[in-house]
Amino acid sequence: MNKNLRKTVIAGNWKMNKTPSEALEFVKELAPIADNADCDVVACVPYVCLQNALASAAGSKLKIGAQNLHWEAKGAYTGEISADMLKDLGVEYVIIGHSERRQYFAETDVTVNKKVVSALAAGLKPILCVGELLAEREQGITAEIVRMQTKVALIGVEKESLKDIIIAYEPVWAIGTGKTATSDQADEVCGIIRDVIAELYDKDAAEGTTIQYGGSMNAGNAKELLSKYHVDGGLIGGASLKSADFGIIVDAAK
């Protein structure tokens, strides 16, 4: 299949950065970048910034996403936010299973799966993160880890829902370290994820799925990474907090 037939998505993950007031202003800088892009552009912002980000993005092509959700629709889950709450605000995307949540907040493949199912049921588009630790890469088990994370995350997900899911390959050792995977490493593992989709569903589904790379992607290396056959976009942390850098990355997807 021609890679250009797949949807390319560049998404910023602000992580725990920017106040609601800062978000209101910063999204005004991002909106024109999205309007001039050849790909979909998303900003995944902290919960408290969602409303301001949505207000600033209104009328532009910039899409707004959250960074997490709880899988239950409502109830006694103090401090948590449900998919329906996000949907009601007008949020379109939600990052699920980011390695920082797996590492610091005890997320497992099983809870990630519950969150994916719940997001889809509410009409949100999950950006499902998978990726290996440095020790796992050194042990030679990257493929096993990424295959397992992908397979468990997709339990109960129908083929028709795949068009609403983005998978982000984020090697944990490349996140916030300045240590990017080489474009060949990124392409290889994104290809492994595509093979898993083909095994679980079929080849058409696999060829149509958007698979991003994330991990120290920046203005300098984006073009090379995005040129790879299996890399259909990026999930950008640090470089999404500066509009000039983020704009260069979005341009690199052209």
Ligand code: 13P
């Ligand atoms: P960095 O781009 O800062 O390495 O973060 C990547 C990431 O975790 C995006 O979700």
